[in-house]
Structure formats: structure tokens, C-alpha cells
Amino acid sequence: MSPTVVIILIVVALLVVAAVVYGVRTGRRKQLRTRFGPEYDKVVGDADSRSEGERELREREKRHAELELKELSAESKAKYSVAWEEVQIQFVDSPGEAVSTADGLVTQLITERGYPTGDYDDRLADLSVAHAQTLEHYRDAHAISERSAAGEANTEDLRQALVHYRALFADLLGENPVRTDGASDAASTPTVPTQKINNHDSDVAGSRPDATSR
Incomplete structure (x- = not known):
């Protein structure tokens, strides 16, 4: 296999990985928007970056999952x-x-x-x-x-x-x-x-x- 072909395959593989990562990130972002609604925009807007704001929202989800919430009688x-x-x-x-x-x-x-x-x-x-x-x-x-x-x-x-x-x-x-x-x-x-x-x-x-x- 020629070096050119190898380089092309590597580039294609990297593009595929990038597409997968982008798709996962986009899906996760959509999920956060759906769950937090207007709070998503507020947290992201107050953060230094979108990534930092989304990290904060994911941390909230983790803390929330650890709570022992209950329905009222x-x-x-x-x-x-x-x-x-x-x-x-x-x-x-x-x-x-x-x-x-x-x-x-x-x-x-x-x-x-x-x-x-x-x-x-x-x-x-x-x-x-x-x-x-x-x-x-x-x-x-x-x-x-x-x-x-x-x-x-x-x-x-x-x-x-x-x-x-x-x-x-x-x-x-x-x-x-x-x-x-x-x-x-x-x-x-x-x-x-x-x-x-x-x-x-x-x-x-x-x-x-x-x-x-x-």
C-alpha cells in the first residue's frame, strides 16, 4: 500500500471520528436544551464558554441522580x-x-x-x-x-x-x-x-x- 493511500485512509478515519464526536456532542447538547429549557441559555450565558456551562449542567444532573426524591401521598x-x-x-x-x-x-x-x-x-x-x-x-x-x-x-x-x-x-x-x-x-x-x-x-x-x- 502506497504512502499516499495510507495518508488518505488516515484522513478518512480522522474525519469519521470527528463526525462521530460531533454527532454525540450535538445530541448531548440537544438533550441538555430539552431538559433544562431556558435554564440552559442562562447557565451557558453566565459561563466563560459553552463547554463550561454544559459541564455545569451535567454536574447538576449527576447530583440530582443521587438525591432520594419522593412523590407526595x-x-x-x-x-x-x-x-x-x-x-x-x-x-x-x-x-x-x-x-x-x-x-x-x-x-x-x-x-x-x-x-x-x-x-x-x-x-x-x-x-x-x-x-x-x-x-x-x-x-x-x-x-x-x-x-x-x-x-x-x-x-x-x-x-x-x-x-x-x-x-x-x-x-x-x-x-x-x-x-x-x-x-x-x-x-x-x-x-x-x-x-x-x-x-x-x-x-x-x-x-x-x-x-x-x-
């Missing part, structure tokens, strides 16, 4: 549903306290499902593997909750926080799945009488929550 689901109804009732007279209660309730639910709840960022990373579609709701709710604690959130902000919390809450509970194409989706809006809310925040123009069904 029908009794537990019923208790959480009742607890959420009470949060929405509490919102009428005490919006800030209701948001704080909602935060605690969501954290409790996360714990009962088997997720660690120590560090907030780690909590987000763990949740992103199976609940990426509602993760941004959780981020927004958490941010408003912190502003509320600092006295920087008005009633409409607090109402939106409750809507955001409900998105992840419903996702984790597995009951009444909520749409995630808009935080102000009417189907996700807490039922709160407009008049009473305005009594607590008369300075907020146009902040009337919609009275819609849960």
Missing part, C-alpha cells in the same frame, strides 16, 4: 393545597406576611420532596434538573420577597410574588399545573378582593389584583 397533597388556600386568604389582610408564609411553604414542600434546602443557589441548581420551566418564577418570587423584607415592595409586587411562588408550588405538588408563558397569567393569579387590597396600599396606582379563580 394524596394526604400530603391535600394538606398543602389547604395550606395554599390559607396563604391566599392571608394575603387579603397581610400581603407581606402572606408572601413570607408562601416562601416558607414552598421551602417546606421542596424539603418534603427530598431536595436539600440549605444554600439558595444550590437549591436552584438542584431544582433546575426537573423543574426548569418554573425556576424563573422562583427566582422572581425570592427577589420580591427580599425586597418586601426591606420594605421596598408594594402590594402589586407582593401579588406577583404570590403568583410566582404558586407556579413552582404547583409544579412540585403535581397538582393544577400552571402555564409558564407569563407570570401574570390569569389562571395563576391569587383570588384577592380588590377593595381590601387597595385599603392597604392606597398609594399604588393601578395595582388592583384581578379577582380570578384559582
Whole structure:
């Protein structure tokens, strides 16, 4: 076999290997995009490179696989549903306290499902593997909750926080799945009488929550 033929065969072999590697990488990337949804773009965008971001997502998958997650019993689901109804009732007279209660309730639910709840960022990373579609709701709710604690959130902000919390809450509970194409989706809006809310925040123009069904 002539040296030229050998070189050609080597080049062909390298091209085949490169094609296989590219195909595997592309398939893996598609799988990550499908699993993490908008979280894929966020993590990759925050990383120094696409490879580094994808490595982080694969690490999340590995950690998630080691968690002992569990489904809730029908009794537990019923208790959480009742607890959420009470949060929405509490919102009428005490919006800030209701948001704080909602935060605690969501954290409790996360714990009962088997997720660690120590560090907030780690909590987000763990949740992103199976609940990426509602993760941004959780981020927004958490941010408003912190502003509320600092006295920087008005009633409409607090109402939106409750809507955001409900998105992840419903996702984790597995009951009444909520749409995630808009935080102000009417189907996700807490039922709160407009008049009473305005009594607590008369300075907020146009902040009337919609009275819609849960």
C-alpha cells in the first residue's frame, strides 16, 4: 500500500471520528436544551464558554441522580393545597406576611420532596434538573420577597410574588399545573378582593389584583 493511500485512509478515519464526536456532542447538547429549557441559555450565558456551562449542567444532573426524591401521598397533597388556600386568604389582610408564609411553604414542600434546602443557589441548581420551566418564577418570587423584607415592595409586587411562588408550588405538588408563558397569567393569579387590597396600599396606582379563580 502506497504512502499516499495510507495518508488518505488516515484522513478518512480522522474525519469519521470527528463526525462521530460531533454527532454525540450535538445530541448531548440537544438533550441538555430539552431538559433544562431556558435554564440552559442562562447557565451557558453566565459561563466563560459553552463547554463550561454544559459541564455545569451535567454536574447538576449527576447530583440530582443521587438525591432520594419522593412523590407526595394524596394526604400530603391535600394538606398543602389547604395550606395554599390559607396563604391566599392571608394575603387579603397581610400581603407581606402572606408572601413570607408562601416562601416558607414552598421551602417546606421542596424539603418534603427530598431536595436539600440549605444554600439558595444550590437549591436552584438542584431544582433546575426537573423543574426548569418554573425556576424563573422562583427566582422572581425570592427577589420580591427580599425586597418586601426591606420594605421596598408594594402590594402589586407582593401579588406577583404570590403568583410566582404558586407556579413552582404547583409544579412540585403535581397538582393544577400552571402555564409558564407569563407570570401574570390569569389562571395563576391569587383570588384577592380588590377593595381590601387597595385599603392597604392606597398609594399604588393601578395595582388592583384581578379577582380570578384559582
